[in-house]
Amino acid sequence: MDRPASPSARLEPSGAPATQVAVAPGERRWALVLMLAITTCAFMDRAILNTVGQAIRDDLGLSDLQLGLLGGVAFSLLYGTLGIPIARLAERSDRITIISVSVGLWSAMTALCGLASTFTHLLIARVGVGIGEAGANAPVQSFLSDLFPPDRRGTVIGILGLSVPIGIVVGGIGGAWVAEHYGWRAAFLVVGLPGLLLAVLARTTLRDRRQKTIAADVPGIRSVVDTLVASRGFRHMIAGAIITNFIGQAVLAFGHPFFVRSFNLSYTEGALYFALVNSASVAGGYMVGGYVVDRFVRRDLRFYGWIPGVLMLLAAPFYIIGFLQTEFWPALILLAIPGVFSASYYAPVLAVTQNLVGSRMRATAISIVLLAFNLIGMLFGPVVAGALSDVYFRHMLPTKLSASACANASPDIETVCRIASAKGVAYALATMCLLFVWAGAHYLASTFYLRRDLRHMRTIKD
Template sequence: MVPSVAHTSANAASSNPEASLASLKRRGRIKAIYILALVSSISLLCYYDRFVVAIVAQSIKADLHVSDGEIGLLSGLGFAVVYSVMAVPIARFSDSGRRVKTLSISLAFWSLMTALCGAATSFPMLLLARLGVGLGEAGGNPTMHALVSETFEKRWRGTAISIVVVVGGLGFMAASSVGGWIVDHWGWRAAFFAGAVPGPLLALLLWGTVREPKVANPVADERGILTSSKILLKRRAFKMLCVGLSICTIGSFAMMSWTPAYLMRHFNITASQVGSGYGLTMGVSTVAAMLVGGILADTLAKRDPRWSLWLPAASYVVALPFTVAFLLQSNLANALLLVAPMTFAAGLATPPAYALVQSLSGSKLRATGAALFLLFTNLIGMGVGPSLTGIVSDMFTHFLGADALRGAMALVASAYLIGACVMISGARTLIADIESADKN
């Protein structure tokens, strides 16, 4: 009788266990790289669809005859409230062992809503579509981070998540550069349509090629949302990270949402000029910051875990003077030169913060922890920052005139210092909180 291939392979594997182990490790690495590449592509699309509204703001303002306050609502509360509130229950569903399903469905849904943004013929219709984008993306980042965290071991987690965030930064750059070019050639509606097309294709690819990761003792079977949230918020370092970074992101989301419109108004340039100048500089600086931030966080945390909080706090303190200097420039070239250090400094905060959330959440609450973190940062930062800036700009118009938006952006950016102080205060219990998360 001729032995079967499976039997022969089994004998070969048993006779050479080292080769078998090396083969399994190699296949595991290939699988991890594939998942990282796919999730990173989804992250790019996620950030494009979220932030394309910044580059089309001036066109929407002119076409639909809306105020700065209403524009701020589109990029702020109109997106952030639904996104932040729904992220926690969706993450709980994801933590029950349905991460691939959650991300696939969420991606397909927010892509549909992005297309509806382009089809909107009035401000109420556009606002409703943006609410839909927020609902879909609520299942995005928390699940992406959890999926990557389950794929990579702890020592590589910060770097892997930083890659996802870096590619997300490329999505922001694409929203400014590619989106700006599309606006000038085909109009603001086409910029939304361009962001909607790849979503269903990526959703099908994820659903069909990636298996659900095994989650030991899925939390959804044991704990409710409130119980899980209370467990996380009892960890002081987690709470201070959420509150402190949320305050900082009031300023950073205000800058991200309003800088394209500010440059168009202050220097009288077009959307494509903003994209090729600011968009490219900001994108490269963001990518550099994400790469350096992830590696630097992993390196410093090995010496002292408290650097996971100190680094985000320090990055915003350094970013503030560059932000003020940027807003004071009367020369476009000088302003664009300051975009690089301003963006790089603030961007260093993101990878260590995301990685620390995963460490402070523990294996059972990864997606829930990420969603709760995003509930704080997006509801407060994304919700308040752009909306407050728009409202203050409308108020300042009466006595600052053309400089109203600049004054509003400078005022809101001062939140960096307050948030940094809050984060630093959480370092005292950080090590004990991480140990607690590992046990539960």
Template structure:
């Protein structure tokens, strides 16, 4: 059975499509650079402002998540109504400027305020971008196109952690914010001036009632789709773990394996980022190929990956300290070898889940559906992931000392099993939804007439 898609047929794929995808991918990379750079700067920020791990969890998690969530759906709805391009461009400029302002913060409260500004800006980026990618490419190429776009978190880790750690250690954490944030302002302007918006067939817009449907009707249609809600739950659980490890991995390597800030940034950013990037591209290609045979593979692939991820994550966090080898003067812990495998499998839920949502809804609801998905991941993922691990670390610190963070992270890995369970529950509902929305073959329609 072929994959069911929204009724809108994307326009013909040209070099303009590829250029737009390239620019969207670059913007998403900087989205994650600006989001993740704070994780490599945790230790010097704690030292300067005298704050706890729980407060760091608030700074990098809860505050960011609340404001991202508040603005996510309105920006998604705005993008569905006026177009994706202006929302994406202005959002990129806004969050990049706020990242730069983080570098001039003179207190924890001021830094928190600027991070909230980053969150508001980034709320207008992801959902409209996913919707735009889905309109640029036909369904049979969509997972591959989304995999190019969704390299953002992986490459963002490479540059945000690797480059951010080097800048912070060489010039200070404030300079890291300034240098990391500046390019996004220029990239947002280039995107606004040079990228063509995809043209969606008029029948798809008018027949769907894009201009007339109010937000309550849209939300009701989204929430009454069980497959969608279970995919949202799965993505949220995976995001709790993802944001927890993204925030705390550098500190884990510093505390439990004796690395410096720069060394931890290089290992987590470059090694983990490259492994995740390769995995994301492979996932997109394999998903498109398998879904062409059976659309259920859209969810089966992330189920398998989540189950494999758990033992790799536990091995990484629980393996005792010890150096496997050196790359020049850089010590590589033995546990890091498990980390590379962990990074490779842990990302395989992302592309299929975003792709599944693009097949469930028509264009006039797609950015809003994606916004709900991203909002849930951010509110609970960004909001709870860092602060849960930080709180567990503080709780266990009296008895375990610096090793408390190790066990807090190991416990959170088990969330991938719950992610797999949600996707398994979504699978039959997803199949039924696709069957219900797949138009009948032309000869069948004639026979019934």
């Protein structure tokens, strides 16, 4: 990963020389490792709610809709909308400073989630986590994209994507264990602490070598948007990514409750199996989308769309059949496979985004893409899944039994309610996964335009 880029690989989309920074191989590797740790910390802080969500629901008496709001609206509203102004600042300012402050803020707010005593308090704390994380993703990717040439950015994005499975394993299993033995509040406190150390490490060991500039020298948001939207291939890629992320956020929010409710598992057992289902397969998906796609696009740029397009069509049946299983082992096996398929979109979409724009536009372009993800995916994915789950739950109850009667019910009624709740979340997730077919169609449609839109990359050589 540390071989120098060839001159032909150092062209910006405009044809001007790129601002790829000359750094020592060791410094480049350390930057990638530390940024992977930071993005992993972000995902741990983001995913801890999914892990201990069932415990919070039981303790605070929440509905699935409220649980979906905590995982969706509370986090993504400011996470998405603040991303663009912070990215604009990152185009002309020290990105390491921005990243360090952001890590410290979201880690502190995660710890404060453990002090919440009501739904409203927890909602406010989750908004704070979203504010902090708004300043990390785009500056991180913009910083690393200046260290690596265009034909290796997909691999770098794929490596950063490993933060998802690592966060699931470390934060998911560890957070569930802490929640089961010490309570869900302690889990938030424990998960929030590592980010404070990472903030200090980033600030003291990394340098942003890109020259600072004034705002007037940075292309405007309109210019960035026009560059992206002018690409028909990008429009199809981002549409597919929005749909994929919409489904993915729903699965992340309710995958753990699915295992707990459907197979009568403890919180720790549910987190363990959910982590096993996601970690290895999702890691494979990010590497397929990053490392493998980078190798294939050297032959034909249309592989940016071909690979995720075909894999989305394969993901749908595995997920749907898996969520409809009533036996534990068939469900676990079926759901362990399609993460390789569904996670393959991430690196190609962001690699196409980065390769369409110049260095002073990348943080803004990435933030726009992430805003599109979050406005639809994080904002509505968990909420829609939660609402569907509540609808299916009520439909599964006997005619004379209302949902409100399940609270403090007799053992017999409690069993009926538990079965209805398990079927509700299973049917909701299966319904959401039908949309993978729609996403796959968009990725495949992008291949009609990507060679033309990325023609400046045809000079890239091995």
